Amino acid sequence: MHVGLIGLGNMGAGLARNLMKGGHELTVWNRSPGPVEALVAEGATRAEKPADAFQTDVTLSMLSQDEAIEEVVVASGALDAAKAGCVHVNLSTVSVAFADRMAALHGEKGVGYVAAPVLGRPDAAAAGKLNVLAAGAADSLAKARPLLELFAAKVWEFGEKPSRANVVKLAVNFSLASMIETLGEAGSLAEAYGIGRADLYELMTNTLFSAPAYKTYGALIEDGTFEPAGFKMTLGLKDVRLALAAGEAQRTPLPIASVLRDGFIEAIAAGDGEKDWSGLAGGAFRRAGRPLG
Amino acid sequence: MHVGLIGLGNMGAGLARNLMKGGHELTVWNRSPGPVEALVAEGATRAEKPADAFQTDVTLSMLSQDEAIEEVVVASGALDAAKAGCVHVNLSTVSVAFADRMAALHGEKGVGYVAAPVLGRPDAAAAGKLNVLAAGAADSLAKARPLLELFAAKVWEFGEKPSRANVVKLAVNFSLASMIETLGEAGSLAEAYGIGRADLYELMTNTLFSAPAYKTYGALIEDGTFEPAGFKMTLGLKDVRLALAAGEAQRTPLPIASVLRDGFIEAIAAGDGEKDWSGLAGGAFRRAGRPLG
Amino acid sequence: MHVGLIGLGNMGAGLARNLMKGGHELTVWNRSPGPVEALVAEGATRAEKPADAFQTDVTLSMLSQDEAIEEVVVASGALDAAKAGCVHVNLSTVSVAFADRMAALHGEKGVGYVAAPVLGRPDAAAAGKLNVLAAGAADSLAKARPLLELFAAKVWEFGEKPSRANVVKLAVNFSLASMIETLGEAGSLAEAYGIGRADLYELMTNTLFSAPAYKTYGALIEDGTFEPAGFKMTLGLKDVRLALAAGEAQRTPLPIASVLRDGFIEAIAAGDGEKDWSGLAGGAFRRAGRPLG
Amino acid sequence: MHVGLIGLGNMGAGLARNLMKGGHELTVWNRSPGPVEALVAEGATRAEKPADAFQTDVTLSMLSQDEAIEEVVVASGALDAAKAGCVHVNLSTVSVAFADRMAALHGEKGVGYVAAPVLGRPDAAAAGKLNVLAAGAADSLAKARPLLELFAAKVWEFGEKPSRANVVKLAVNFSLASMIETLGEAGSLAEAYGIGRADLYELMTNTLFSAPAYKTYGALIEDGTFEPAGFKMTLGLKDVRLALAAGEAQRTPLPIASVLRDGFIEAIAAGDGEKDWSGLAGGAFRRAGRPLG
Structure with missing residues (x-):
């Protein structure tokens, strides 16, 4: 199949290689040329402009936010x-309202539209181990799915309305942010009584909370530097804001998300905007007069 | 060893049988006689009064709260x-301040004191699969530990100050309550867009959140009846209140715990006080005008 | 002076009459024709389209939100x-970001721009007793000020950057919403102990809180029907949302505003979206199992 | 009448002088002797022990908290x-549960019990301008009332159950704390956009919020030093905690109070525990990276 790929950020190279490994002809576009050249050297074709990457059977895009996609x-x-x-x-994490507008606009233009945000970090993209949350019209989804499987541990389908995959992504990222804040508060409470947060997290991640998310983020909070960022604080704030906006649009209050939003803003005001979003947990220690790091 | 056991609630029978299976002579006391008789039939000795259960080498107690232990x-x-x-x-979950008072009082009376709150439900107690959080003076802990291991998957030690084990227990139960509320809010957001909460939880518990706590509580929230109670809403409120009090005593704000406390109170005001504490999640659906069940 | 007036909602008629009473020639535009005809009968000129109302020395607009002004x-x-x-x-209450965009756009077009949101309800507009919060370039403000004084108890100036007046308006409306919720919670606490909320409010508004806002809203909450709406719940939510967005843009967390936002959403989900925003206070009673009305 | 007065803190001297000015024989007790001597010089009698101050017709007590009264x-x-x-x-601000226990205990001992917490600072006590919130059995209240009127602008009665006056006091102090936090957040939002908080407060206290509480606390927050303390941060935390406990006892969630409690704890952790409770407002500036003072 002829496949386009737009956006070669820290996930893009892994996606591209998996698509080529799957035997597909790949045309790539990126704002800055560096990542394009590396892939051209491996057999991809350079798109001079975004439109070139749409002269294909399926075009995947992975951009940072609504405004970038719009542009x-x-x-x-x-x-x-x-x-x-x-x-x-x-593949981007976008607002639900934007996803709905995009779906309508693609319909008008006669272009299929599948929302397929992913769970996983760049190493999972490279290893083909992402979890892909997909929604869209059945025929479009059927066409896209074999490509998604090239970089997915599993493709999870959520129906015909594309924005539903975005809702699920926001719900998951909200749950991650809540876990980060909770680990921070629980760890701060423990340390107030002389128990190292590492000891608490060891107990938790070996018993009731023995899940990848707790292990990964528990280790990041134990470390306490929150650098380099795997996923930036400002993006964490964006995703929680989008979850709140999605809730508001359907009259669904999310009080925990409100607390998280305030915590992200406070962390950014404290100068941590470029750090990893796990630094949200640092607020619980700072507010108790025992800042980390 | 001669062992006393005070408090034969829904955990007590399992503990007692494991202690007897370990070859220990057991003297049991309980406020209501029913559970005592069952154990006497299996070889335990009845204590006529609590003091009788303290004519032993080690006495374990499992009571509902500070006031019951005091009495x-x-x-x-x-x-x-x-x-x-x-x-x-x-073995009880008590307040940190009470644990400190108990440790001091036992010291005055020349009685050893070990705090050993447990993680796990009655079936884990019966199966000898509890996680036991233990703290106390080294000699007392050494004497108690072989008994704890009779019903523990693992004994986790947190130092010489007994109340530290209670802090850890409160931090874990706070984390569980936060997870319950978060699952509720995430599920309510999903359902606002037509995605069943079961579908969201299936994704979560098979990927980033594949931990026992998420599986257990995800299933309870899917079910949505919150009956019968494994752990009552009023006890959930108590534990979050104790976590907040422990935080306040050491000037440690816990904003998520504050939201949880309000949620528990609201659930109890709505008539759910005798339901399982996983019913806390129901608030997220009720507040959005889509009550469960 | 030749004056244009766009938007004849529940404030518009009062504004128009005060402008004409001040001796100005008035051209009015409104989406629906009813309010226009009434004013034409009193001497105003009908604008066939919005552009006609801009063929003037000064044009005032009073529209419900950003989108309406854009259009x-x-x-x-x-x-x-x-x-x-x-x-x-x-005169509208708009977002800070929109106010900044409008100021820039007016500059490009060579049209002066003054932001002048008002405090006060329709009766105050009719009586010429509004408090006007004004900001804009000195020459524009000087030209507009005599008109504003025709319906103002006082014109409060906040500098040359128009959006600053909008920030002040949002800060005041946030403070009102906080007062409403606080009166609700305080009243609900009192009623939990058999003290009528009216008795509490009587004490408060005759002692420490003897301000117009407390008297007006205390009476609305005492009444408890929240109908008809003087200012709708959905507009209250909008203003708190705009305050939160303004805070976020400058990394300023507003935790009370977050609680208010959740409360408004919950009230709207409960079916109260068309009621007066003082109905926010009803949440405190509903959550305690004692709904008003 | 022979009157006893126990507790000569910063309110006590003003109360004592007004009682003596009213022609009553006064017996005073205080833990530290200094304040006693000053009043003895003005004609009061020294009580050697608290019991001496109860050999009277009416005994007033003004102590800091439940524990002090118990003792x-x-x-x-x-x-x-x-x-x-x-x-x-x-006259003390006590918990509702304690007030109920005291009422019962006094009943057993055959001593009348009136709860009469006051609104106002020491200067109002000296000037006889306090607002007194009173509740108790009709005969006890009738006997006490003439004394209360000696230092009251007004005596507000709330029925026969003494603890109801304490509930009202907690509701009012909660409302004050909410106002302080709200002024802080509104002021922090304004300053994020270059508008001095003093300009915002001037607008507010001359229009919608022209109440004594807003003027007093607005000025304290403008000043920004929060020293010396008229009412300490730790006491503010205590009163909000008591309001939350009173709410919880009657299943009444108070989400704003929860936010205030966290804010007080954070302020104390930041080292402001001995400052005036208006310093709660400082948190809104600190969290935005613009600390006051």
């Missing part, structure tokens, strides 16, 4: 110029 | 009458 | 067609 | 030794 996919004219029958698979 | 162990005169060299192992 | 003032072409030297005075 | 009035034997027919008027 690169829509305002650039790429969508208008898409090859007939092309399906656009949007 | 049964202290006001009854049992502690004053304890056999020389006796070690009291308090 | 009526910008997308309609009115701003592009404004008479040279015209000053646009925006 | 001075009950454990000291004073209540047991009270003169027949004596009425004890407790």
Whole structure:
């Protein structure tokens, strides 16, 4: 299949290699040229402009936020110029409202639209071990799915309305942020009584909370430097804000998400905006007069 | 060894049988006679009063809260009458301030004191699979430990100050309550967009959150009846209140715990006080105008 | 002076009459024709389209939200067609980001821009007793001020950057919403112990809290029907959301505003979206199992 | 009448002088002797022990908290030794549960019990301008009232159950703390956009919020030093904690109070425990990275 890929950030190279390894012809576009050149050397074709990456059977995009997609996919004219029958698979974490607008707009233009946000960090993308949350019209999804499986541990389908995959992604990221804050508060309470947070997390992650998320983030909070960022604090704030907006649009209060939002803003005000979002946990220690690190 | 056991609630029978299976002579006391008779039929000795259960080498107690321990162990005169060299192992979840007072009082009376709250439900007690959080003076702990291992998957030690084990227990129960509320909010957000909470939880518990706590409580929230109670809402409120009090005593704010406390109170006001504490999650659905069950 | 007025909602008629009473020639535009006809009968001129109302020395607009202004003032072409030297005075409560965009856009078009949101209900507009919060370039503000004084108890100036007046308006409305919720919680606590909320409010509004806001809203909460709406719940949610967004843009957490936002959403989910925003206070009673009304 | 007065803190001297000015014979007790001597020089009689102050017709007490009253009035034997027919008027801000226990205990001992917490600072006590919140059995209240009027702007009665006056006091102090935090957040939002908090407060206290509480606390937050303390941060935390406990006892969630409690703890952890409770407002500035003072 001829596949386009737009956005070669820290996930993009891994996705690209898995797509090529799967035998597909790949055309790539990225704002900065560096990542493109590396992939061209491995056999990919350079797209001069976003529209070139839409002259394909399926185009995947992985961009940071709504505004970037608006600019690169829509305002650039790429969508208008898409090859007939092309399906656009949007891997980005976007707002629910934006996902709905995109779905409608693609419909008007006759381009298929699949939302397929992913769970996992860059190493999982490279290893083909992402969990992909996918939703879209059945035919579009059927066309996209074999590609998604090239980098997925599993593809989880959530129906025909694309934005539903985005809702699920926001619900999961909200749950992660809540876990981070909770580990911070629980660890701060323990340390107030002379128990090292590492001892608490060891107990938790070997008993009731023996899940990958607790192990990964428990270790990051134990370390306490929150650098380098795997996922930046500002992006954590964005995702919680999007979860709150999605809740508000359907009149669903999310009081824990409100506390998390305030905590992210406070962490950014404290100068930690470029650190890993696990640094949210640092607030619980700072507010008790025992800052980490 | 001659062992006393005070408090034969829904955990007590399992503990007792494991102690007897370990070859120990057991003297049991309980406020209501039913559970005592069952164990006497299996070889235990009935204590006529709490003091009788303290004429032993080690006495374990498992009572519901501070006030019950104050009454049964202290006001009854049992502690004053304890056999020389006796070690009291308090398995209950108590406040940190009470644990400190108990440790001091036992010291005055020359009775050893070990705090050993447990993680796990009655079936784990019966199966000998509890996680026991233990703290106390080294000699007392050494004497108690072989008994604890009879019903423990693992004994986790947290130092010489007994109340530290209670802090850890409160930190873990706070983390569980936070997880329950978070699952509720995430599930309510999903359902606002037509995604069943079961589908969200299936994704979560098979990927990032594949831990026993998420599986157990995810299933309870899917079910949505919250009956019968494995651990009552009112006890959940108590434990979060104790975590907040422990935080306040050491000037450690716990904003998530504050939200949980309000949620428990609201659930109890809604008539769910006798239901399982996983019913806390129901608030997220009720507040969005989509009550469960 | 020739004055334009756009938006004749429940405040507009009072504003218009005060402007005409001040001796100004008035051209009015409104989406629905009813309010226009009433004013034409009193001597105003009907604008056929928004642009007609910008063929004036000063144009005041009072519209419900960002989107309405975008549509009526910008997308309609009115701003592009404004008479040279015209000053646009925006009385609406808008987002800070939108106010900044509007100021920039007016600058590009050579039209003066003054932000002048008001404090007060329709009766105060009619009586010329509004408090007007004004900010804008000195010359524009000087031109607008005599008009504002026709319906103001006082004009409060906040400098040259228009959006600053909007920030002040949001801060005041946030403070009102906080007062409403606080009166609700305090009243619910009192009633939990058999003290009527009216008795509590009588004490408060005759002692420490003897301010117009407490008297007005205390009476609304005592009444407990929250109908008809003087200011709708959905607009209360909007203003708190805008305050939170303004805070986030400058990394300023507002934890009380977060609680208020959740409360408004919950009230709307409970079916109270069209009621007065003082109905926010009803949540404190509902959550305690003692709903009002 | 022969009147006893126990507790000569910063309110006590003003109360004592007003009682003597009213023509009553006064017997005073205080833990430290300094304040006693000053009043003896003005004609009061020194009580050697608390019981001496209960050999009167009415005894007023003004102590800092539950524990102090327990010790001075009950454990000291004073209540047991009270003169027949004596009425004890407790002016302190105590917990609702404690007030109920005290009422029951006084009933057993045959001593009248009136709860009469006050609103106002020491200067109001000296000027006879306190607002007194009173509740108790009709005959006891009738006997106490003329004394209360000697230092009251007004005596507000809340029925026969003494603890109801304490509930009202807690509701009012909660409302004050909420106002302080709200002024802090609103001021921090304004300053994020270059508007001085003083300018915001000037607007507020001259329009919608023209109440004594807003003027007093607005000025304290403008000043920003929060020293010396008129009412200490630790006491503010205590009162909010008591409001939360009173709410919990009647299943009434108070989410704003929860936020305030966390804010007080954070302020104390930041070293402000001995400052005035208006320093709670400082948190809103500190969390935004713009600490006051």
